[in-house]
Amino acid sequence: MSVTVVGAGLAGCEAAWQLAARGIPVRLVEMKPAKKTPAHVSDDFCELVCSNSLRSDELTNAVGLLKEEMRRLDSLVMSCADETRVPAGGALAVDRAAFAGRVTQRLLAHPLVSLVSREQLEIPEGRVIIATGPLTSDGFTAAIGGLLGSEKFLSFYDAAAPIVAFESIDMDSAYFASRYGKGSADYVNCPMTKEEYLAFRQALCTAEEAHVHGFEDAGVFEGCMPIEVMARRGEDTMRFGPLKPVGLVDPKTGRAPYAVVQLRKDNAAGTLYNIVGFQTHLKFPEQKRVFSMIPALKNAEFARYGVMHRNTYLDAPRLLDRYYRLRTAPRVSFAGQMTGVEGYVESAASGLLAGLETARELQGLPAADFPAETALGALALYVSGGSVGEFQPMNINFGIISPLPYKVKGKRNKNQEISKRALDIIDGYRVGGDMQ
Numbered sequence: 001m002s003v004t005v006v007g008a009g010l011a012g013c014e015a016a017w018q019l020a021a022r023g024i025p026v027r028l029v030e031m032k033p034a035k036k037t038p039a040h041v042s043d044d045f046c047e048l049v050c051s052n053s054l055r056s057d058e059l060t061n062a063v064g065l066l067k068e069e070m071r072r073l074d075s076l077v078m079s080c081a082d083e084t085r086v087p088a089g090g091a092l093a094v095d096r097a098a099f100a101g102r103v104t105q106r107l108l109a110h111p112l113v114s115l116v117s118r119e120q121l122e123i124p125e126g127r128v129i130i131a132t133g134p135l136t137s138d139g140f141t142a143a144i145g146g147l148l149g150s151e152k153f154l155s156f157y158d159a160a161a162p163i164v165a166f167e168s169i170d171m172d173s174a175y176f177a178s179r180y181g182k183g184s185a186d187y188v189n190c191p192m193t194k195e196e197y198l199a200f201r202q203a204l205c206t207a208e209e210a211h212v213h214g215f216e217d218a219g220v221f222e223g224c225m226p227i228e229v230m231a232r233r234g235e236d237t238m239r240f241g242p243l244k245p246v247g248l249v250d251p252k253t254g255r256a257p258y259a260v261v262q263l264r265k266d267n268a269a270g271t272l273y274n275i276v277g278f279q280t281h282l283k284f285p286e287q288k289r290v291f292s293m294i295p296a297l298k299n300a301e302f303a304r305y306g307v308m309h310r311n312t313y314l315d316a317p318r319l320l321d322r323y324y325r326l327r328t329a330p331r332v333s334f335a336g337q338m339t340g341v342e343g344y345v346e347s348a349a350s351g352l353l354a355g356l357e358t359a360r361e362l363q364g365l366p367a368a369d370f371p372a373e374t375a376l377g378a379l380a381l382y383v384s385g386g387s388v389g390e391f392q393p394m395n396i397n398f399g400i401i402s403p404l405p406y407k408v409k410g411k412r413n414k415n416q417e418i419s420k421r422a423l424d425i426i427d428g429y430r431v432g433g434d435m436q
């Protein structure tokens with residue numbers, strides 16, 4: 001029996017891979033290149049629409065644990081990310097074009113994966129995994145609405161940060177450094193004096209925003225807040241957020257500046273850098289005007305401006321089970337951001353779990369049932385039932401993973417111990433041959 005996977009993004013690619021790797025034929029339906037969402041620009045699968053960072057790669061961080069669990073379960077997304085990584089301190093950042101190209105190539109080369117290049121407009125027959133993302137095309141959104149009944153969609157707003165050409169950065173006003181000198185000095189740091197910072201904040205607060213239907217400040221996701229919304233929250237809010245100067249000593253002065261804007265390498269060649277934490281929905285000429293007030297960016301050339309989009313997801317606790325299957329029609333699974341998991345890694349992780357469990361079901365094997373002690377299991381269990389009140393999108397974090405039954409001193413030690421326990425469980429599945 002074959003499975004139809006709709007959407008070749010982070011979740012759909014991983015789901016398709018997990019199925020094919022277990023001998024299940026996959027029809028992968030993707031509307032690119034003929035039709036693209038407002039945030040997608042490349043013709044390849046698995047496109048990172050904003051940041052090129054998959055966040056922390058350390059086991060003291062929950063997203064680091066989630067990534068390691070995925071690696072141990074032969075994740076396609078993780079393997080291609082590791083192969084195309086660019087230096088970014090303790091984070092895993094990738095060359096976005098090389099990453100998407102590698103995922104596309106490996107999926108298309110798999111003999112059990114057949115690509116159907118078209119926009120899906122109706123719910124496919126048979127076993128299906130829907131992974132069309134937060135910007136699912138309108139026609140298909142209507143079909144999903146028909147399947148679910150009314151009022152099953154929730155939404156928030158998500159913004160992307162701009163990218164600038166490295167050669168246009170004034171390196172006389174900027175310096176390479178990593179926070180507290182840890183690891184290699186991968187970030188370009190653009191220092192600001194108090195006067196420059198205050199003028200910049202003032203300009204941000206009054207700059208003209210692009211009209212986004214239905215958008216107001218209250219509707220943003222806290223983890224992806226537009227920089228202008230952050231500026232409006234208070235004089236120092238940005239200095240406690242993305243413009244935090246601590247540990248970023250300017251070699252010219254020997255001191256940490258008043259505020260620092262950080263830029264992260266966006267491609268392996270190092271010709272493009274993205275402005276970290278500068279998600280925005282200012283009008284494009286306003287982005288150029290206001291961001292050029294950062295001294296090192298006074299002549300910056302923008303390779304891409306920031307954009308904002310409405311991000312739609314399902315009311316998952318009421319609709320999905322722990323395998324991301326629709327409770328009322330379990331032949332249909334969902335994966336990715338539309339299930340209410342938040343972020344690239346979480347989207348791919350939900351695709352991994354949905355693909356793996358679907359394969360096991362079709363092969364007559366018992367469900368893997370990853371427990372809440374693992375990051376993979378905790379995320380699925382949270383999304384399918386853990387939230388109370390209005391369901392909000394969820395990043396992986398140690399708060400949703402089962403606590404240790406004993407006390408460990410110090411947060412880092414405790415997190416390390418939780419990660420060790422989780423990886424032992426994942427390894428147990430592998431050693432037991434359960435993951436074939």
Ligand SMILES: Cc1cc2nc3c(=O)[nH]c(=O)nc-3n(C[C@H](O)[C@H](O)[C@H](O)COP(=O)(O)OP(=O)(O)OC[C@H]3O[C@@H](n4cnc5c(N)ncnc54)[C@H](O)[C@@H]3O)c2cc1C
Nearest residue numbers: 007009010011031050051120132133137140336337343344
């Ligand atoms: C503007 C914006 C910025 C974001 N920035 C970040 C960020 O910086 N970091 C982060 O971790 N997360 C970010 N996210 C959140 C999220 O992690 C990403 O959206 C992620 O790509 C979600 O993965 P996915 O697989 O669910 O969907 P996607 O990666 O969007 O994949 C969905 C795929 O389905 C296809 N598709 C859609 N409709 C159809 C159809 N009807 N038929 C066939 N194919 C279809 C699309 O073309 C696409 O290829 C952002 C989201 C948005 C909207």
